[in-house]
Amino acid sequence: MHLGVCYYPEHWPQERWKTDARMMREAGLARVRIGEFAWSRIESEPGRYDWQWLDDAVDVLHEAGLGIIMGTPTATPPKWLVDSMPDMVALDRQGRLRGFGSRRHYCFSHAGYREQAARITRAVAERYGEHPGIVSWQTDNEYGCHDTVQSFSPAARDAFRLWLNERYGDITALNEAWGNVFWSMEYRGFDEVELPNLTATEANPAHWLAFRRFSSDQVIAFNQMQVEILREFSPGRDITHNAMGFYTGYDHHDLASDLDVLGWDSYPLGFLEMFRFSDQEKLHFARQGQPDIAAFHHDLYRGCAKDERWSVLEQQPGPVNWARHNPAPLDGMVALWTLEAMAHGAELVSYFRWRQAPFAQEQMHAGLLRPDGEPAPALGEAQHAADIVAQLGNVGQPVRQAAVVFSYDSEWITQIQPQGEGLSALWAVFDSYRALRKLGLNVDIVPPHADISPYALVVIPCLPIVPETLAASLESFEGQVIVGPRTGSRTIDFRIPDELPPGPLQSTMPVKVTRSESLRPGLEHAGDGWAIARWLDHVEGTMEAELVAKDGAVASWRAGSRRYLATWPLGAVLDEVTSRAVSEAELRAIELPDGLRVRRTAKYTFVFNYSSHKVAIPEAIAGAPITGLRELAPARYAVFAAD
Amino acid sequence: MHLGVCYYPEHWPQERWKTDARMMREAGLARVRIGEFAWSRIESEPGRYDWQWLDDAVDVLHEAGLGIIMGTPTATPPKWLVDSMPDMVALDRQGRLRGFGSRRHYCFSHAGYREQAARITRAVAERYGEHPGIVSWQTDNEYGCHDTVQSFSPAARDAFRLWLNERYGDITALNEAWGNVFWSMEYRGFDEVELPNLTATEANPAHWLAFRRFSSDQVIAFNQMQVEILREFSPGRDITHNAMGFYTGYDHHDLASDLDVLGWDSYPLGFLEMFRFSDQEKLHFARQGQPDIAAFHHDLYRGCAKDERWSVLEQQPGPVNWARHNPAPLDGMVALWTLEAMAHGAELVSYFRWRQAPFAQEQMHAGLLRPDGEPAPALGEAQHAADIVAQLGNVGQPVRQAAVVFSYDSEWITQIQPQGEGLSALWAVFDSYRALRKLGLNVDIVPPHADISPYALVVIPCLPIVPETLAASLESFEGQVIVGPRTGSRTIDFRIPDELPPGPLQSTMPVKVTRSESLRPGLEHAGDGWAIARWLDHVEGTMEAELVAKDGAVASWRAGSRRYLATWPLGAVLDEVTSRAVSEAELRAIELPDGLRVRRTAKYTFVFNYSSHKVAIPEAIAGAPITGLRELAPARYAVFAAD
Amino acid sequence: MHLGVCYYPEHWPQERWKTDARMMREAGLARVRIGEFAWSRIESEPGRYDWQWLDDAVDVLHEAGLGIIMGTPTATPPKWLVDSMPDMVALDRQGRLRGFGSRRHYCFSHAGYREQAARITRAVAERYGEHPGIVSWQTDNEYGCHDTVQSFSPAARDAFRLWLNERYGDITALNEAWGNVFWSMEYRGFDEVELPNLTATEANPAHWLAFRRFSSDQVIAFNQMQVEILREFSPGRDITHNAMGFYTGYDHHDLASDLDVLGWDSYPLGFLEMFRFSDQEKLHFARQGQPDIAAFHHDLYRGCAKDERWSVLEQQPGPVNWARHNPAPLDGMVALWTLEAMAHGAELVSYFRWRQAPFAQEQMHAGLLRPDGEPAPALGEAQHAADIVAQLGNVGQPVRQAAVVFSYDSEWITQIQPQGEGLSALWAVFDSYRALRKLGLNVDIVPPHADISPYALVVIPCLPIVPETLAASLESFEGQVIVGPRTGSRTIDFRIPDELPPGPLQSTMPVKVTRSESLRPGLEHAGDGWAIARWLDHVEGTMEAELVAKDGAVASWRAGSRRYLATWPLGAVLDEVTSRAVSEAELRAIELPDGLRVRRTAKYTFVFNYSSHKVAIPEAIAGAPITGLRELAPARYAVFAAD
Numbered sequence A, B, C: 001m002h003l004g005v006c007y008y009p010e011h012w013p014q015e016r017w018k019t020d021a022r023m024m025r026e027a028g029l030a031r032v033r034i035g036e037f038a039w040s041r042i043e044s045e046p047g048r049y050d051w052q053w054l055d056d057a058v059d060v061l062h063e064a065g066l067g068i069i070m071g072t073p074t075a076t077p078p079k080w081l082v083d084s085m086p087d088m089v090a091l092d093r094q095g096r097l098r099g100f101g102s103r104r105h106y107c108f109s110h111a112g113y114r115e116q117a118a119r120i121t122r123a124v125a126e127r128y129g130e131h132p133g134i135v136s137w138q139t140d141n142e143y144g145c146h147d148t149v150q151s152f153s154p155a156a157r158d159a160f161r162l163w164l165n166e167r168y169g170d171i172t173a174l175n176e177a178w179g180n181v182f183w184s185m186e187y188r189g190f191d192e193v194e195l196p197n198l199t200a201t202e203a204n205p206a207h208w209l210a211f212r213r214f215s216s217d218q219v220i221a222f223n224q225m226q227v228e229i230l231r232e233f234s235p236g237r238d239i240t241h242n243a244m245g246f247y248t249g250y251d252h253h254d255l256a257s258d259l260d261v262l263g264w265d266s267y268p269l270g271f272l273e274m275f276r277f278s279d280q281e282k283l284h285f286a287r288q289g290q291p292d293i294a295a296f297h298h299d300l301y302r303g304c305a306k307d308e309r310w311s312v313l314e315q316q317p318g319p320v321n322w323a324r325h326n327p328a329p330l331d332g333m334v335a336l337w338t339l340e341a342m343a344h345g346a347e348l349v350s351y352f353r354w355r356q357a358p359f360a361q362e363q364m365h366a367g368l369l370r371p372d373g374e375p376a377p378a379l380g381e382a383q384h385a386a387d388i389v390a391q392l393g394n395v396g397q398p399v400r401q402a403a404v405v406f407s408y409d410s411e412w413i414t415q416i417q418p419q420g421e422g423l424s425a426l427w428a429v430f431d432s433y434r435a436l437r438k439l440g441l442n443v444d445i446v447p448p449h450a451d452i453s454p455y456a457l458v459v460i461p462c463l464p465i466v467p468e469t470l471a472a473s474l475e476s477f478e479g480q481v482i483v484g485p486r487t488g489s490r491t492i493d494f495r496i497p498d499e500l501p502p503g504p505l506q507s508t509m510p511v512k513v514t515r516s517e518s519l520r521p522g523l524e525h526a527g528d529g530w531a532i533a534r535w536l537d538h539v540e541g542t543m544e545a546e547l548v549a550k551d552g553a554v555a556s557w558r559a560g561s562r563r564y565l566a567t568w569p570l571g572a573v574l575d576e577v578t579s580r581a582v583s584e585a586e587l588r589a590i591e592l593p594d595g596l597r598v599r600r601t602a603k604y605t606f607v608f609n610y611s612s613h614k615v616a617i618p619e620a621i622a623g624a625p626i627t628g629l630r631e632l633a634p635a636r637y638a639v640f641a642a643d
């Protein structure tokens, strides 16, 4: 694994660049990521390119021995470009402009902008495609950041109509598929279809799902356009893009299939603060991050990536500027996060960013250097991590134990139709992942078309659309299976299947869901130390009731190695079902103490302490560590030889 | 009373229709409600009518012995119609389009759409007006659903100006009436008046009240237009419309005066979840509904309806799709709700809907059948209810005990000017109704112009505009009277009356309100087991202080049979004042246990158990029930012969 | 000090005016404020002036012996004027119209409206400029009320571009100053700059700060235009304007420099309800107002005003209409508030308003008279206050003890970039003020350029931009100094200074902030009875740790008479640091009981009881009061001769 850093030479005087490059190397960094917001410096006037400064920067970095990851600058088109075609920006769901003045001010469907993005990509690729310092390319930056995948512009509407025409062929097929007879929503032609926003009340969920798919496809096409240009002008270099945390605006399985390496941007403290963790967790892990956040995304994006090649393109190095509250990580966390990425198989961890810029939107975002150019606390941690990374070398293949199945349309469906406030497929997956991780297991997060044969246990927490391939692979799968609520509950066009949920999975388990309830928080059916909460499926079939509440409501059903969880995968009931299946799968579970997490590779067993107190590593992980202690201080880790 | 069901033949294959009709009859249903969203199937292209399918459906249903309630399809104009006049849709208060893609996408003031609505109404009425299967008509569907009465479109603005001209005659009268000298808001002509939205800060409350009245009048006129056409082409059939729960967007007294029967749509679980009940109540009654929700609307709409003819046009049969959380009713609740409607005098209870559609917006809304065509739990309950309904026959006239006075402009006024956050005339009425119902009383909810002579007690919880007719009938009324805060506090044009509140009621009680305070929750004046909260009127006059807080603040004043409640009608202080007045009215009060409710007719006494535990019926209701037990299980009811 | 009242003769029949004037005089009032919303009555048609009624009103009031404060009517342009140039209204941040129908419906940058405002100002000034009854002028009314300083209209955009051009001279300077290289935000000319709203994600904070400065400058220029006209036509009369509570939309230091007297509008109960006090405080002081609200603004605006000449132009007399909840003040509070303004040096307290209008937006706002013309409770209190005011005469110069430094750009910066949710410079100042006031001290709130030599203690709670003048005056200042977090953390153009925070203050204290954390509520470092919360600066330098938390985190640093507070000025840690500095400053502190407050002038010591229970005045204030008792009932005050 390499370490790297994000760098903006255009922010600093040219005379500083050599010092920076030297300091990077001294800190053990091998990669530097540049260029992705520099359009206005590369082309300050239409067609007037200024390459000199960037040539110089590339040379300085290359000569210092750093491998360069070059970004295309398409996330930040300059003002003159926007002024030349003002309709290139997106409109939000309320119809308001999302104009110039920050970043990501473009609509993916605007043909004119797509041409301009191709032009600048070609210009950069031509200039540096064969430069020996360039080791890989990044397309754009964080597609979808600031909720920018969906655009409600005229350009998007026109493109959506074409996309629908291509998908459905004739309008009767669309009307039939969506059930538009309901409420007289039938169209006579594709040019009658509008975007699903600004309707008097909610639009047809099938309409929304199509729009979500379309919006995702526009991102994929925009990215493909860049990938093709880069492959032409810079053959042999890896192409990557940086995904984000808890983000499902586009289908990452699709995107990754066009990339060599999938990257992501890891901000454990910011994510803890901004996403749906409890206030108690937000306090308990305020300076570490909840212990599954980083690992979840490592495993999610490894599961998306071609050949499981993935990296961390941005690693939080200190306080950030964008969360509601922005504390500093505990001393040691930056190194711990780095080693944890390694344990999950990253190719690269690149810190964001080299030096804190004293101006503009991210002035309160820490770097490895302070704004005054002196080392910030993270620099020493990066250096420490670099030493350990070098010492450990290749970590070997991941150990396969359990798989959790996720598809992006699952989350789109639960967002479009939660049925119970806040119920989310993504978070059902996260919670299922966490339940397994608390037992010390390796968990892969895989798409529905994945090969599940290597696993002893497969969990499908909430997968409304079950492709036939998954139904088929489950039929021949011999391990344990847990299927959660809403799985198999929708056809490809957002209809309830004729045979009722779980649809095609009825071939692998004898269950039919005849009625579903969503339950307000507090409306529970208490069991023995667990409870049915938030959701309850009533079923028919021949499965046996396994977990039965005191009032007779059934939380989970089983038939041999198959379990159907009839309530939302959450809390103690999830832990109970998970541990039963784990035990029958004969996986080596360890009840981990609060904040401890384990990751196993062919060569090593890694143990990480996310808690804010000292924790002894359980005896089940035997022997003396290669690095670290058996009693781990907060924000410390240990590495053992694999047993 | 009849039972019925809502049915969408256009959703299902024609070959299924006969089966459906037979199953309806077997379940004891006599009525079927169809057609109200079928415009795109009736007229798929401008002027091209396709009657065949609907002719067939009507015949199949009629031949099965079902009486048909036919709806006009004006709530869902097809896309081609909207495209032919895009300005027919409403704009919301923020000026945003409320476009096509769901339903109710029209502005009541758009003359072009009103013509088109008349045209389609005439076409349907001509076609089926004399068909023997048609027993009644429903106009449109749920006027105002999704907050669609108020439109801020140019069409609405122009119509508002005409309406004002008609009401005020000259602009000086309007300026004077509204007090437009304040803040230089004076107009020189009606064409200078804008809609009251998008003002720099809040508009004149008189401006808002006029706009609310205008908006209501537009609904009434739209409905009248349809009623006239239906009367012309289908004489002798009843005309109805389905009102909603806790909804005050238009004046239902006005609407009902043009109808033969007023219907409403009863969703006790959805309403509990979505309206302002406490979290505790939402949990306690999650699968039953708070026990006064259904009854309140039965009595409210009976009070609106001509000759007290009313029905339930949609009855919740299971989980719905539109509340924040959507649990299933307890077994038995569907039957209980049905019998309760009977006890309150309904002509019809029609379940919504026959079969759960597996597509579009309401795919998670239960029916009597599941999506796969098999019986859902509610089908059996409907059948049971049909048996009991048949057994009981005519229930006889309601017993008159107490009346609560409500007018729609009361709620408009408290919405426009709450003065204390969340204070609402509608909810003051609901809470007063509940206080009486907990004492086992029959309560009528009546308009200010009602004949109050049959009652022993009249409660006026919050009626800012007191018409002279009410002041006059109170002067000669000999029963007990409770008058609540803000009553008589406004003139017809939203001014404080010269004589101060309670305005014209000073002729019936010697009290003048000189100062009103609104109090934040928690700011209370404690009395003996009760408290002054949320509101406190300071008064002059010769009434005697009846309920005096420990610090001397006066909660209620009395003079003979008249009481003035100087605090908000809420909680223990409301119970205390109510029970004193009930006792002096010599009404037979019963302190009902939690969740039990009673309704008396000339022939029967009905008892309903809304609680989730077993409850013994109080001894005050003596003897053996005709149906049911003296100890009621949850979701069970008993019927006694009237004593 | 004079007492006065706001009066709207145009609301009442002319035959009542004499009665009103007589009653005012009988109540001891000497001033009457009129005219500020009367444009539609002065000029009912374009160019047609109707002066008669206003001439009469002025004469009636003058003849009764009242001095008139005449307002220009520019806050309420009439409809015909708006219709003649519809683009004169502001647009809000979402791009929505802020149209006619209430007040303040104009954009400060609209040249056409500025001309019209000048025209009507000139007309009124010409008419009454030399009238002997006119003692002073008020420009417009409450600039910025209803959030009307910022406008996002085309007029504002164009004016902003000119303003930027004037400030930065060439666009490269602006790009450099703002750091626009970040995210390719560079402009090629001023006409490429947009307003900072409707950007895809947040705009550059430097962009926002410039827009806030520009928006403030537009207010100042609009006011200057009126001031110049008034000085021309009415020389020798004072010119004033009424500022608001907790309001920072424009720079009041700038505005006040063009006025003779700065007024403000004091609504202690409304402000308590609407601003960020705890629920507990909102209940505890519901009918008094939190005891520092009025005093804080008295001292803030005295610090803004030229020669410290200030007044209360609107004093709450009873319940208002605009807060979430609107209780009545305790008996006595109106008099107490009046005397407290006197104690802080007001020239005038003018009650708002004479008689409650029964119509339009403020119909629920109390006056000295009820809507029916009878005395409301406040009339008697005003009369009582008038007697005491007369008895006390001139109160003498304020005693100088401590100063708190505030600048308006401080609050703009923390609003633009809170970094931790809700952190605010204004409230840091308020809390620091309160901490000193609880010790019985006189506190001046001063701008950064103020002369600080008279004070024994200077507190700078949060002043991101530290002008060189302040750094210089601190260098020679010999008293105690407390500097709070974020002070000196930004340059004039919203950049982190090269030398890191506290920037120029490093010349007066040896400290450099190397890292700042913001902490979610609950994430605390406990000390001995205090805690570090919400913010933590990590520092370098040679200051000595003074308050150290149990875990070693440092709350405050000191070096001789200088203290650096490294956490947010809040709660017990603020009290602890404050009381240490106060003690070293040898100021006479008194630990005041709950709700008691003290104010000292050269001649008197005033004591006010804001609590709702009886309180004994501490022995430290010795002797018998001139008025009042040593044991103060709720809402009562005492005045002692100065010791």
Ligand SMILES: [Zn+2]
Pocket: A002, A030
């Ligand atoms: Zn290498």
Ligand SMILES: [Zn+2]
Pocket: B002, B030
């Ligand atoms: Zn019949």
Ligand SMILES: [Zn+2]
Pocket: C002, C030
């Ligand atoms: Zn005087």
